[in-house]
Structures are given as structure tokens and as C-alpha cells.
Amino acid sequence: MAGQSHYTPPMPEFDAPVKLLIVVAPYYKDIADDLVAGAKAQAEAAGATCDLVEVPGALEIPTAIRLAQRTADYDGYVALGCVIRGETTHYETVCNDSSRALTLLGLDGCCIGNGILTVETHEQAAVRAGEQNKGGGAAAAALHLVALSRKWRGQGKGIGFKPRGEDTLLA
Numbered sequence: 001m002a003g004q005s006h007y008t009p010p011m012p013e014f015d016a017p018v019k020l021l022i023v024v025a026p027y028y029k030d031i032a033d034d035l036v037a038g039a040k041a042q043a044e045a046a047g048a049t050c051d052l053v054e055v056p057g058a059l060e061i062p063t064a065i066r067l068a069q070r071t072a073d074y075d076g077y078v079a080l081g082c083v084i085r086g087e088t089t090h091y092e093t094v095c096n097d098s099s100r101a102l103t104l105l106g107l108d109g110c111c112i113g114n115g116i117l118t119v120e121t122h123e124q125a126a127v128r129a130g131e132q133n134k135g136g137g138a139a140a141a142a143l144h145l146v147a148l149s150r151k152w153r154g155q156g157k158g159i160g161f162k163p164r165g166e167d168t169l170l171a
Contacts (some may be wrong), residue, residue, distance in 0.1 A: 011046050011140065012147035018048035020142055021074040023064045025057045025081035028122065031129045035080040035115055038135030043078075046143050050078070058083050058094050058116050062101030069110050075149075076111035076142035080135055082125045083118050091118075111149055113141035 022039050026032035036052065043050045051074075055064045058081040065077045079102055085091045095118045106112050115138025119125045128134045 008140070009144065012144060014047060014147065014150075016150075018043075018046070018075045018143065018146055019073065020048050020050040020076050020078055020139065020146075021065070021068050021072070022050050022052045022078040022080060022139075023055060023061050023068075024052065025055050025061055025116075027057055028082045028084070028125065031082040031117065031122075031125045032080060034126070034129035035082070035117075035135030035138075038129070038133040038137075039078045039080060039113075039115065039139040042133075042136035042139035043143070046140075048075075048139075048143060050139075057081070058098040061098060061116065062105060065102070065105060065110065065112065069105070076113070076146040078113045078115060078135075078138045078142050080115045080138060081117070082129070083116065084122060084125060085120050106145075109149070111142050111145035113138035113143075113145070115139075 020043050022036060024032050024036055040050060053064060055061055061079045061081060065079065068074055068077065081098075083091060083094050083098075098116055099114065102112055102114050102116075115134050117125050117128050117134060119128065
């Protein structure tokens with residue numbers, strides 16, 4: 001809602017380089033360009049580097065991220081695009097399925113910032129991509145998740161009922 005202020009946690013600091021992959025669906029090129037500019041600026045401000053790839057539409061974004069997760073060396077991912085409601089139910093399919101796929105990737109340990117705008121009008125998208133800097137917000141979300149992932153990396157939980165730290169001996 002306009003006029004409300006929202007809390008934004010401070011950006012994490014990194015002792016090792018962070019590399020992000022920005023995956024954008026530039027269907028609405030002007031909106032996509034603003035989202036990418038915001039994401040790149042946020043990554044740069046945090047000292048991260050980023051690569052950019054384009055895909056045809058929002059439904060292809062999760063697939064591209066999964067391919068990169070399996071075959072490339074990125075710490076986190078930024079999903080950017082815009083879906084504007086049209087006259088058919090395709091809007092719901094694209095919004096729901098792209099969001100669901102990104103959520104599943106995240107639950108599997110992928111550090112993703114979701115900046116896919118889902119709006120009613122082009123004007124709403126322009127405000128979110130520009131003055132609200134949703135691209136930067138998505139990059140910030142990815143960076144926060146990368147920081148958490150690094151914080152908890154290598155911390156075992158033990159096996160079954162055996163407490164962590166005790167050696168496991170096999171007969």
C-alpha cells in the first residue's frame with residue numbers, strides 16, 4: 001500500500017565473493033530493463049558480481065535457474081519478469097506456476113530472490129520496477145539467503161538419535 005513504510009534488514013557482509021545469476025524474461029522490455037538495473041545496482045552495492053541471461057517468458061525462469069544450479073557455479077539467483085493480467089486465465093497459470101516452481105527450488109536449497117511482478121496494468125509494473133525498485137529487492141533477498149546458506153554450511157545435525165559431534169563407528 002502506498003504511504004506505508006516497510007522494515008528492510010541491513011544487507012549482509014561477505015568475506016568471500018558472491019556471484020549471482022540474474023534470469024530475466026524481457027517480455028515487457030522497458031519493465032525488464034528497470035528490474036535488471038535495480039538488481040545489478042543492489043548486487044554491486046553488496047560487492048557481488050552477476051551474470052545475466054534472458055529467457056522467453058516467466059514460465060522459463062525456474063527452469064533456467066535449475067539448469068544453472070545443476071551445471072554452473074552461482075551462489076544465488078534473481079528471477080525477474082513481469083506478468084500483466086489479460087483477458088484469459090493464462091495470467092493465473094503463469095503467475096502461480098512460476099511462483100510455485102521458484103518456491104520449490106528455494107525449499108531445495110537454492111538461494112532465489114523472486115522479482116517477477118504480477119500486476120493488473122503496465123502502469124503498476126512501471127512503478128514497481130522503477131520507483132519501488134523491486135529488482136533491487138529481489139537481488140537483496142537472494143543475497144540474504146546466500147548469507148544464511150554460508151552461515152549454516154557444513155553444520156551437521158547428527159544421525160538419527162546420535163548427537164552431533166560423536167563419532168560413528170561401523171562394525
